[in-house]
Amino acid sequence: MFNSSLRPGRLAFPFALKSAAALSHPSLAFSLHAAASKVSLDLDSFVRTSLADMYVKLGFLDCALKVFDETPDSHRAGNVLLWNVVLNGLCRDGDVERARELFDVMPERSVASWNSLVHGLLKRGDLDGAVELFEGMPERNVVSWTTMVAGLSRNGDNQRAVWMFDRMLENEVRGNEFTVAAALSACARMGALESGLRVHEYALANGFRENGAVGTALVDMYSKCGKIECASEVFDRMERRDVLTWTAMIMGWAIHGHWRKAFQCFEDMKCARVKPDDGVFLAVLMACVHSGKVEKGLELFDSMRFDYQIEPTMKHYTCIVDLFGRAGRLQEALEFMKAMPVEPDFVLWGALFSACRAHKNIEMAELAAENLLRLKPSHSGGYVFLSNMYSSARRWDDAEKVRITMKDQSVGKSPGWSYIEIRGQTHCFYAGDRSHPQSNEIHNKLEGLVLRAKEQGYEPDRECVLHDIEDEDKEDSLECHSEKLALAFGLISTADGEEIRIVKNLKVCGDCHSLMKVASLICGREIVLRDNKRFHHFNSGVCSCGDYW
């Protein structure tokens, strides 16, 4: 081709370069670039853009920047495309400062230029910066809105993410599959069923049912909103399911405590010839953790390594330690940790610590706490853990020492909170919270409930006091755990017999768990509580977790 007198390169090069990128073929990329230079076609505007784009896609940002830098200003000025390629490359690489500099001097900007920078800011967690830029955009398209919904949600601001979705619709911008999947994910993360249902309706009305990402997001949304049967229905109706879909379903069964269903689903997946990955193994292992199936979990762990050649990650190791730990087999948990080929991280020591606390093994707890503090001296978790541990053992002096150390180092604790969605509105409560407008009513309701519960044999459990607060007045504080406030608010805000759904950011304490059980009985209500690990469905005085959590 290069020897031909026709020199068709000008038209052919962009396509050839695109292919080199698609094939992830660096040597082809370099020789094409050399060939283009030889016939001076690398000066062509179209070819330059394709070259830069190819290098970005292959991960050679330096080469893309070189192409850009060597382009004369006169050529750079009507070519927004070349600027966008480089801008996006910098954002993806995490170099937002340089992206911003480039953005500021661009001769012309398209919506995509703005979108790229907004995405870059969101990716590094600069929510305020992203929102400011977004609000100042001269024009927004569906990608702009989707970027915000997804980015806010991934950074934990799910309420604002759903609000963005609603605002998009108010602005009469039509969402697509990407937008809907992102919005559903935000609803899932915060357990907002009413919002999730609304997005589901929108998806149906717009014909997004066939989309795989939307389907998976729906399964996940229903599962995380406590509606595991609905998740299962959506799952059954799906025509195509990839490994992510199966994982969402298996994880759903796992967090709701249906281990048989989780195992069956895993078998069905293998029969459907979907190749298991590390994530789906994590989901089935989670089913074992929540149901105390230790031997089954170990069997799966071995199968993963030997039958599927999947290398365990720290999360898998944590699952196994959790599995032993919750079952009270602490020595085996510790031995497993010692035999691991990698050093245990903070989360893993945390799992061991929780197990030690639950099974009252102070010596091992001290070992775990030492490591927690060593790995993250500024993290409050280690201190809170240790202080709680000593309190449980009635070693008040030691507990006090830890708390003083904590104050000296001005370590802040992450507070416990719970929320409840009432008619599409989310109400959040902190431990001992009195800021809600109906606070008096809520506290009165709670007092009455506790009195009636005591008649039914409920006894406040003092050991849970320091779970997420540091109040001295124990009995009082116990009644103020955030999930209890959410429950009381739920009881006065919904009709008799209506189900109550609460989401909590920490593991539910033993005392609240007991009260919820009794409350479900005396109020004749199903109470669905999602804590940071799993679901508890309280019904007629019994919890679906079988008191194993």
Next chain:
DNA sequence: TTCGCACAAT
């Protein structure tokens, strides 16, 4: 003839 932006599980 070139580009660009956003989605689902752990």
